[in-house]
Amino acid sequence: MRAECSVPGGREIEQGAVLYPVFMSLAGRRCVAVGGGKVAARKARRLLQARARVVVVAPEVDEELAAMATEVHRRPYRPGDLEGAFLAFAATDSREVNAAVAQEAKRLGVPVNVADRPQEGDFALPSTLRRGGLQVAVSTGGASPVLAREVRKRLEALFGPEWAGLVEEVGREREARLAGEAPEETERHRRLKAEVDLCLSRLSG
Ligand SMILES: C[C@@]1(CC(=O)O)C2=NC(=C\c3[nH]c(c(CCC(=O)O)c3CC(=O)O)Cc3[nH]c(c(CC(=O)O)c3CCC(=O)O)/C=C3\N/C(=C\2)[C@@H](CCC(=O)O)[C@]3(C)CC(=O)O)/[C@H]1CCC(=O)O
Ligand SMILES: NC(=O)c1ccc[n+]([C@@H]2O[C@H](COP(=O)([O-])OP(=O)(O)OC[C@H]3O[C@@H](n4cnc5c(N)ncnc54)[C@H](O)[C@@H]3O)[C@@H](O)[C@H]2O)c1
Structure with a gap:
């Protein structure tokens, strides 16, 4: 885990810019995840809760992810995979592939999240707590995802299931x-x- 800020635009944070928090509607939107491992599965789960259409491209796809995805392409990434995407996720274990995905996304103007090098992408995901319609999202600006998780756990104790209604x-x-x-x-x-x-x-x- 890196100690320094490693968020998209981390440099801008030093200059006073913060990440822009937004709750986005993704229903029916095509979201492409390149990579089919644990990280892609975690991201897909939340995309599907938002009723997005999740397209996975990877030679090896986690079983649970394959069962829940809208479309699965069991092959390596190739340029063109991000055509028509609303959001893109570079979540392979290959630095080169993730960089190529980020590059295609930039060329197409598709916002991208880059799992292994967040500063190369456009957005980061928060740790979230949901109680019915109530959602609380926690970001450390990329400094420490584990800290974000711990804050979320404390909030879970504070806001129990009774808050759902x-x-x-x-x-x-x-x-x-x-x-x-x-x-x-x-x-x-x-x-x-x-x-x-x-x-x-x-x-x-
Ligand atoms: C919150 C959460 C949301 C989600 O992904 O859904 C999330 N990471 C989670 C889990 C998690 N992340 C990591 C582990 C292994 C921990 C360990 O090693 O023990 C675990 C597993 C765990 O904690 O259980 C490691 C890790 N994460 C990033 C890097 C790359 C880097 O920092 O350069 C590395 C090192 C990779 C490596 O080198 O291996 C990067 C990012 N991770 C972010 C979000 C974004 C910043 C959020 C913030 O503002 O803090 C950001 C910047 C980009 C992004 O992906 O959007 C989710 C918690 C869900 C929850 O439980 O609530
Ligand atoms: N952002 C985060 O929260 C976070 C957390 C942990 C790890 N990471 C980073 O994310 C990366 C992925 O982690 P993981 O645990 O999901 O890895 P994993 O090993 O479980 O999965 C890697 C996936 O990449 C796929 N892949 C490899 N080459 C490909 C190609 N050419 N085209 C398409 N897919 C290809 C594999 O088939 C596999 O599905 C790690 O390398 C790590 O750097 C990020």
Whole structure:
């Protein structure tokens, strides 16, 4: 594990730029993973939770990954594999292949994640905790994925499974309120806060 910041744009972080956090919709989008091992499988699992179409290209594909992927091409990567991709993942155990995938992605303008050299890619993945509609994502800016995992574990203890219903509940309350008369802004904010407080108190009580 590297001690220094090894994130895409790590240099920019030194200059004051931070990674831009975003929750992206991937339903129906073609996402291409080059490499079919443990790392590709971890990434694919989360892509599939987002209902992305996951295309895997690798001579050897992890059994679980093969069973869940939308398309599997059991062969080495070749240029052209990223055509039509919305996102790309370079996750082979070969530095040369990962570099070639990153290069094709840049040429096509497809955002790419590079597993062995994140600074060569465009985005990094956070460690995430999900409780129903509530998601918490943790990034260390690439400095230490293991630290990100440990922070996520602490958050898991803090936010137990009982939180899963909260987003749904406040969402329903909000819809009911929106269906009623429109109050002035201060009153609206007061009601919003009261709504969330009520749901939170039910959770702790
Ligand atoms: C969070 C998580 C999300 C995910 O991938 O889904 C994630 N890595 C996870 C696991 C993990 N990563 C590593 C091990 C082996 C640990 C060990 O050796 O013991 C394990 C396994 C484990 O911890 O269980 C090693 C490792 N990781 C990277 C490098 C390359 C480098 O740093 O240069 C190397 C060295 C490779 C080597 O040389 O072998 C790079 C990246 N890994 C990132 C994310 C991005 C930065 C996130 C941040 O901001 O911190 C970034 C930059 C790029 C990216 O891949 O997006 C997921 C935790 C899920 C969870 O449990 O919650
Ligand atoms: N980002 C992270 O979180 C993280 C964590 C651990 C390791 N890594 C890095 O990711 C890399 C992959 O790790 P892994 O554990 O999944 O490896 P692995 O050995 O389980 O899998 C490697 C995969 O690459 C495929 N491959 C090899 N040559 C190929 C080619 N020419 N075209 C297409 N696919 C090819 C293999 O068939 C295999 O499916 C490691 O080399 C390591 O540097 C990253």
